[in-house]
Amino acid sequence: MSGAAAEDTPSRAIDAKIEALGDWRGRTLARVRAIIRAADPDVVEAVKWRKPSNPSGVPVWEHEGILCTGETYKDKVKLTFARGAALADPASLFNSSLEGNTRRAIDIREGNEIDGEALAALVRAAVAANVSRPARSKS
Numbered sequence: 001m002s003g004a005a006a007e008d009t010p011s012r013a014i015d016a017k018i019e020a021l022g023d024w025r026g027r028t029l030a031r032v033r034a035i036i037r038a039a040d041p042d043v044v045e046a047v048k049w050r051k052p053s054n055p056s057g058v059p060v061w062e063h064e065g066i067l068c069t070g071e072t073y074k075d076k077v078k079l080t081f082a083r084g085a086a087l088a089d090p091a092s093l094f095n096s097s098l099e100g101n102t103r104r105a106i107d108i109r110e111g112n113e114i115d116g117e118a119l120a121a122l123v124r125a126a127v128a129a130n131v132s133r134p135a136r137s138k139s
Helices: 003-007 010-021 024-039 116-132
Strands: 044-048 058-062 066-072 077-081 104-108
Touching: 010 024, 010 044, 010 058, 024 058, 024 066, 024 077, 024 116, 066 116, 077 116
Parallel strands: none
Antiparallel strands: 044 058, 058 066, 066 077, 077 104
8 A cells, every 4th residue: 555545544544533632532532442443343444524624524433334433522522323222222321312213422521431341332232233234225
């Protein structure tokens, strides 16, 4: 892979975002990313929704569809699970976007502890939900 191409991979873009944050949000994003990647070794990283107000875009983790996104705000890191409403959440990690019919989110604020085992279980449930979906038409 050429140097320019290597620097432009989604994983490297996420690395750069984490480094650029340089604070608790970067450390939090790095920690949840590590949990997601350990929970699903086949996860694919992407960066979506780049725009002038967010040129580095939003980290996205996919496995036969979006599992979750990792947005950073001034006061939180928000993990939004695309099909979270359909997932069992025995540890009650979801604490945001609870009113929707599809998505659910976890807002992690500075000083919050992350239950790695519960998050990994949620990621594995999201993978299972995506994999079990009927095949979508490519037309």
